[in-house]
Amino acid sequence: MSADSAHEFEKANRLIDRIASLRSVAVAFSGGVDSSVVAAAASRAGLDVAIAVTAQSPSLASSQLEIAIRVANEIGIEHRVIETDEINQDAYRRNDGRRCFYCKQTLYQAMAAIAEQFPQLKIISGTNVDDLGDYRPGLEAAANAGVISPLADLGFTKSDVRELAKHFGLSNDDQPAAPCLASRVAYGTEVTAERLRRIEQAESWLATRGFTEFRVRLHDRELARVEVPKHQIAELIHLDTDGSMTNAFLSYGFKFVTIDTRGFRSGSLNEMLVSISIPATPLSIHSTGESES
Structure with a gap:
């Protein structure tokens, strides 16, 4: 041994x-x-x-x-x-x-x-x-x-x-952390069954396209903030060149879609709980055409 x-x-x-x-x-x-x-x-x-x-x-x-x-x-x-x-x-x-x-x-x-x-x-x-x-x-x-x-x-x-x-020979020994869907909802935004279903659909979309570490964070006004590891951001951008991700997320009920250029960070919504935080810098935001005044 x-x-x-x-x-x-x-x-x-x-x-x-x-x-x-x-x-x-x-x-x-x-x-x-x-x-x-x-x-x-x-x-x-x-x-x-x-x-x-x-x-x-x-x-x-x-x-x-x-x-x-x-x-x-x-x-x-x-x-x-x-x-x-x-x-x-x-x-x-x-x-x-x-x-x-x-x-x-x-x-x-x-x-x-x-x-x-x-x-x-x-x-x-x-x-x-x-x-x-x-x-x-x-x-x-x-x-x-x-x-x-x-x-x-x-x-x-x-x-x-x-x-x-x-x-112990567990089949999930390399499984990424998978906290509950509600952990994706920004603090102060109401948790509803419909929003949780929307997040699940969006994350399933990413999983079926080969991503293993990701989060779809839901913010106020039904904005989806997508996190993938920094080295995969370019891959995600390329994947959405024809708008396939954006269109899918909008069909699930999101109003806006943004990619977080800081990449995947476990527990990133906890940054909102401190008095001083650095806002995410979105690479791109797509909308349904509604005003965001």
Whole structure:
């Protein structure tokens, strides 16, 4: 066994042992790499109960739900898909910077109902150390609900998680981060099911054309701000030479389409939460002909 393999094996055992000490767990399972690693470790921990729980709502892309179902099946862990109703909450829809708190609060309340069915069942998440450095009000909801984060507890970073995903043989080990669709809606712009569907359609359009890292951010007045890695911006411009992207996005209900020349930046909407920020410099803006006074 190589030194790298031995190191990965040691990390995996530490995670499995940590989860085994909890005896019974329900994993908040999005199908992303972090929660998949936690679910994979839980399935190997010899627990009394191990359940992966995925919340289905308008903010979850259908492609992400498909990944969650597939990966849970590969892992061999019991998987429950539950309906959550955060979209019906005024506090969530108004999107004032605390949206993630209300979303996670709703999720953990729904998971608590499952936990009541089993003695001493603990709710655990895929939060890792790197997640603690960003603005994530969902972590407050997790703390309030007593959610345990074994990856963060062990000091594991996103890089460690990728290593563990490969170690466990997960098919989504190289999957880019896929936060919920609502995270694309600019703070202060109301989150609606229709807007979330529009974002999902636009991002699906990019995915079917070979892009793997991207975001379609929705701003006031139904503006789509498209982020792809800087080295792919020229490719995106070329792709839209005949207006195919612009026309598609307008057909989904956007009024304007702009390409962010700073490129893909995870969590870029959090820049709006600070008092001083540098506005995106759009390469081009296309409209339906309506005035933007």
